[in-house]
Amino acid sequence: MLKFVKNHMESISGIEIYPIISLLIFFIFFVVLFWWVVTAKKDYIDTVSNIPLDNNQNHEEL
Template identity: 45%
Template sequence: MKIIANTLENIAGIEWYPIIGLFIFLIFFIVLIIRVMYLGQDEVQELSQLPLDRNDNFVKEPNNQLN
């Protein structure tokens, strides 16, 4: 650890760290948006149905009949 600490002791440009952070996020976010745009509507449909394909609403609550 000492070696790393000494090497980095006088690191220049510390002010760039937040900028680097923002930049990483920006790239990440753009890639993410593009990938999500690629998703087809039918696939989205299928995925969003995953919780609902099993009917466990076998009980009838008095004022809560949601089916």
């Protein structure tokens, strides 16, 4: 089965770009996520982190 899949995949032209694209998407996502975490305002983080604890407040200010 694996030999069939390997032979079939080798017959597709340009398939070697897909793992590179997947790695780039993965890397860019986590770089952007890290950048957002580092640059997020502390007030926003505090407000969002307290949402599960505040049962009676309306959170429309977010």
